Amino acid sequence: MPTVDDDAPAWRPDELSNPHAAADKASRVQRMFAAIAPSYDLNNRLHSMWRDQAWRRAAVEAAGVRPGDVVADVACGTGDLTIAFARAGAAKVIGLDFTPPMLSIARRKSPGRATPFAAGDAMQLPLPDASCNVVSIAFGLRNVADPRQAIAEFFRVLRPGGRVIVLEFSRPANPLLRRLNDFYCGRVMPVTATLIAGDRSGAYHYLPRSVDTFLDRQATLDVLRERGFIDVTPTTLTFGVAVIYRGIKP
Numbered sequence: 001m002p003t004v005d006d007d008a009p010a011w012r013p014d015e016l017s018n019p020h021a022a023a024d025k026a027s028r029v030q031r032m033f034a035a036i037a038p039s040y041d042l043n044n045r046l047h048s049m050w051r052d053q054a055w056r057r058a059a060v061e062a063a064g065v066r067p068g069d070v071v072a073d074v075a076c077g078t079g080d081l082t083i084a085f086a087r088a089g090a091a092k093v094i095g096l097d098f099t100p101p102m103l104s105i106a107r108r109k110s111p112g113r114a115t116p117f118a119a120g121d122a123m124q125l126p127l128p129d130a131s132c133n134v135v136s137i138a139f140g141l142r143n144v145a146d147p148r149q150a151i152a153e154f155f156r157v158l159r160p161g162g163r164v165i166v167l168e169f170s171r172p173a174n175p176l177l178r179r180l181n182d183f184y185c186g187r188v189m190p191v192t193a194t195l196i197a198g199d200r201s202g203a204y205h206y207l208p209r210s211v212d213t214f215l216d217r218q219a220t221l222d223v224l225r226e227r228g229f230i231d232v233t234p235t236t237l238t239f240g241v242a243v244i245y246r247g248i249k250p
């Protein structure tokens with residue numbers, strides 16, 4: 001895993017034309033989340049207009065958790081989705097992330113510290129083959145250096161019949177809503193979220209660029225299928241601002 005090294009901005013404006021192309025994307029992403037961790041949840045709630053937790057609940061529902069299920073929530077960050085899975089009655093849930101300050105907040109939020117959170121890289125999961133019934137990743141796939149490798153890892157650790165759940169930002173298909181959303185995400189949110197976080201890492205300027213230049217809906221479905229998942233379906237949330245992708249390991 002990369003290491004958090006210094007206080008330098010993770011992204012300068014001239015480096016954001018396609019942040020996914022940066023050779024050192026992983027260490028930049030890690031530095032950026034370390035910088036914004038303390039205000040991450042507040043910014044999520046405010047800038048999603050309190051929709052983000054409903055999106056996570058919809059992701060849990062899409063997973064169809066059964067008693068006895070083992071769930072790995074990858075790129076768990078401050079743990080909101082991990083905790084939602086624990087509340088849904090999974091037998092065992094683990095949250096994995098590679099940014100220690102995000103994991104520290106997750107641990108503090110877990111009731112009775114009952115949900116385990118551990119260091120783990122999405123591209124090399126510290127889990128045995130065929131050990132999970134559900135693997136989830138919320139707003140994380142876009143931040144991983146090689147999303148195809150991460151999806152291959154999800155496939156490896158899932159049992160046959162296991163479900164992968166990817167919750168990710170998208171852009172509305174309706175042209176008017178798309179323009180409104182682009183204005184909000186590209187012009188308003190970077191300013192207000194940066195102010196609230198007191199951020200100098202460039203995280204909230206990276207965010208809209210990372211969505212615009214990431215795999216679109218069809219490409220995400222294609223990668224899931226290429227990596228072996230079947231019955232791959234998208235569920236659109238809030239006019240297409242976010243999407244849940246669900247697939248099954250045959």
Ligand SMILES: C[S@@+](CC[C@H](N)C(=O)[O-])C[C@H]1O[C@@H](n2cnc3c(N)ncnc32)[C@H](O)[C@@H]1O
Pocket residue numbers: 026029030033074075076077078079080081096097098099102120121122123137138139140143144145
């Ligand atoms: C936008 S946050 C999402 C956090 C959480 N899933 C949520 O729903 O709020 C993205 C997270 O992905 C993590 N991340 C990015 N690349 C990763 C990788 N290769 N392995 C593990 N975590 C990674 C970051 O550390 C960060 O906590």
